[in-house]
Amino acid sequence: MSRDAASDPPAPLDFRPRVVLASLSGESDADWARAASEYAGAAVLGGIALDESTRAAARELVARDRTEFLPADPVAFVDEQLAALDGVPIRAGFNVRTTELDPLREVAAVCRDRDAFVEINAHCRQDEMCAAGAGQSLLRNPDRLCEQVETAAETGATVSVKVRTEVPGVALPALADRLETAGADAVHVDAMDSEAVVGDVAAATDLFVVANNEVRDEASVREYLAYGADAVSVGRPSDEPAVLERVRDATTAWFAEGVES
Template structure:
């Protein structure tokens, strides 16, 4: 099996932080990462209502008047920045996913379906991690987005009761996903299980599987070495994504790994 080509270089991403990750944040991270996932952005009326409810309890959320136009404007602001942009989105309906994917495709950006958010308001309307329990619907989102020609990512998390994450990854791969972005929580070995399942489920004649990006606690050489050792193709940095020292350490470790097979 040929290791898949990561759609950004270096193989480090800045991961979306709800209501905080915009174009200015991505510009600041650009010297250190190959990709920045902006968002999350609530696309439809139900997810936007949920985001308003989350704001009432002091969570940060993007709530522009027109979320699709907001996506276009954010991507335009990054046109001359040497970084691959991604847009992390939440929606309780499939149509806005398609619209957002079209906007991403036209800008060469990655559309990332959020199957990760665990906030009660989002899960109650079928967004976020609730999609991990409704794989058919998650696959529909992926398929519709992929049909636009956009590069498609799914952000997922481990430790969701009743969810076999490697099997979910296999199904979204069959639906056309390009990137599986795994928040490992405190179950880092699951990253290796996801990679193994994707490799086992990939037709040898195709010769590629979805890229696996590992997230959670990525801070330094040791965490980079752990995740890449499990078979991840790239890593992403979440909360410290605005810290140049952390980003610099992670970038250096990733570059060394792919040059030498070790982060040392």
């Protein structure tokens, strides 16, 4: 689907079931999302490096046997991948890493026109990406992160930011409040071993909160939703139907009970 950016407001980040397929760099493409679409309401493709600094970092990651998407034209790649999901009943997003604003602006516009959301990566902790000034390093530089959010939001795109807990010196609830002010619609929280922080973030903002990390079964789903998450996401097991079915069924049951966060 596509929409006219001049006439329609950005779509809120809402979907059913409230399960997100979380991006796995170099693996999460349109085929991956299509294969699991019966279990999830949304899928984040990517991540993808957009500018030369992050692409150089991605090439270094590939050199040490990590997987990365490195197309000749990242913006065209995002458009092609999102177009391939036309007609698939899933809300698509694209996780991006950049140090420059122009390619972010271009990709955000593509996501807007494809009824997808753009997810700014403030999550990757690989040394190469952090040294380039992207990924987790943005959590310690909130001015730059908010600048990226503002740039993406100005296009009319729906904007999510992926973050992680347990980064020394970073107070996620306060940061989430700043991201909301900058124009973000959602925050995707990798809880690590600090699940309660999801509740702190949910209490601090009106952002749509997606909780991630070790979401595998009914117990993990209900824990995150009880903290106030609006949805949960599944990463590594996103190609395991048995796990996805458990997560989908538990999430659907939670909201059927009327326990809206």
